[in-house]
Amino acid sequence: MGTRIILVDNHQIMRDGLRFMLEKFPNLTVVGEADNGRAGVSLTKELVPDVVIMDITMPDLNGIDATRQIKKLIPQTRVIALSMHSDRKYVIRMLQAGASGYVIKDSAFEELSRAIATTLRGQTYLSPEITGEVLRDLMAVPTLNNDQAAFPLTPKERQVLQLIAEGWTTKEIAAQQGVSVKTIETHRRQLMAKLNAKSVADLTKFAIQEGLTSLDI
Numbered sequence: 001m002g003t004r005i006i007l008v009d010n011h012q013i014m015r016d017g018l019r020f021m022l023e024k025f026p027n028l029t030v031v032g033e034a035d036n037g038r039a040g041v042s043l044t045k046e047l048v049p050d051v052v053i054m055d056i057t058m059p060d061l062n063g064i065d066a067t068r069q070i071k072k073l074i075p076q077t078r079v080i081a082l083s084m085h086s087d088r089k090y091v092i093r094m095l096q097a098g099a100s101g102y103v104i105k106d107s108a109f110e111e112l113s114r115a116i117a118t119t120l121r122g123q124t125y126l127s128p129e130i131t132g133e134v135l136r137d138l139m140a141v142p143t144l145n146n147d148q149a150a151f152p153l154t155p156k157e158r159q160v161l162q163l164i165a166e167g168w169t170t171k172e173i174a175a176q177q178g179v180s181v182k183t184i185e186t187h188r189r190q191l192m193a194k195l196n197a198k199s200v201a202d203l204t205k206f207a208i209q210e211g212l213t214s215l216d217i
Contacts (some may be wrong), residue, residue, distance in 0.1 A: 002027040003120065006047060008040035008066065009055040009082070014105075018053065018082075021109050028116070037066030044070050049077060051116055054099070056083040056090055059166055060176075062212050064090075064097050065158055071098030078119040082112065086130055090211050101125035153194065158212065160187040164200060165207035 005022060007015045007030060019030045032047050034040040037054075038061040044052055052070060056063035067079045080101035081094045091102050100119035103112050104127045111127065118125040153161065156177075163173045170188065174181045197203050207213045 002029050003051060003116065004029055004031045004047070004049040005116075006030070006032045006034065006040065006043055006049045006052045008034045008037065008043075008052060008058070008063070010035045010058045011055075014055075018112075021112075025113065028113075037061030037063055040066050041069045041073070044077060045073050048074055050120065052077055052079045053082050053112070054079050054094075056081060056085060056094065056211060057213060059213075060163070061159060062162055064093050064211055065155065065162075067094060067097040067099050068155075080112070080115050080119060080125070085211075086127075088130065091126070091130055093211055095124070102130065103127050104129065153191070157187055157191055157194075160184060161191055161203060161207050162212040164188065164191075165204040165213045 005028060007018050009015050009018075012035070015033050015035075019033070022028045022030055031049055032043045034043050036058045040052065040054065041061070052067075054063045054067055058066075063081060063083070067081070070077060070079055075098075078100040079094075079098060080103060081091075081099050082103050082105060083090060083094075084105045085091075086104050094102055101115040101124060103115050103125070107127055115125040159177070160173060163176065168176070170181055170184050174184045177184070191197065191203060195203065195206050197206065204213075
């Protein structure tokens with residue numbers, strides 16, 4: 001049986017290109033696609049693939065938190081980040097979330113195929129141009145569990161923060177999360193207090209700095 005893969009990226013043209021290239025290999029099969037992190041988590045839970053190829057900056061739920069959720073739900077699934085971001089903070093947070101690999105989007109396709117093979121052997125794969133700096137940073141910071149890795153917000157607060165930064169209203173967030181408006185208002189107040197934020201602009205800036213969202217989604 002070949003390797004079953006799910007693609008999670010909010011750009012259709014990227015998913016189409018990846019599917020076309022991956023399915024040239026007889027042992028690789030793309031079994032599903034999702035255009036945001038939340039849908040990616042749900043699809044991974046349903047299909048239990050061998051590998052998820054995950055973008056980082058996506059609407060609704062970013063790739064870092066989606067990876068964290070996937071690794072809790074289906075720990076045997078390998079997650080490989082495929083991102084335009086080479087900034088080591090993104091790399092480190094993806095690895096801390098449980099990713100097995102990190103490939104830069106402008107790499108040759110052969111590098112992604114090597115990453116898949118490497119992670120399936122239980123090893124970690126990093127694009128060569130980021131390996132040295134990332135390893136130095138990882139050795140310099142204390143070991144953190146997945147929920148503590150980025151900053152002291154609960155998973156729910158991280159999700160609400162991302163949606164606020166993406167311009168969702170309180171009512172829209174409440175409907176999406178299946179909770180009351182009052183609950184989201186409470187989360188917003190807690191976020192403002194924890195992050196010492198004075199405005200939604202401050203929250204948005206923090207979300208972008210921490211890789212929860214991006215101006216170019």
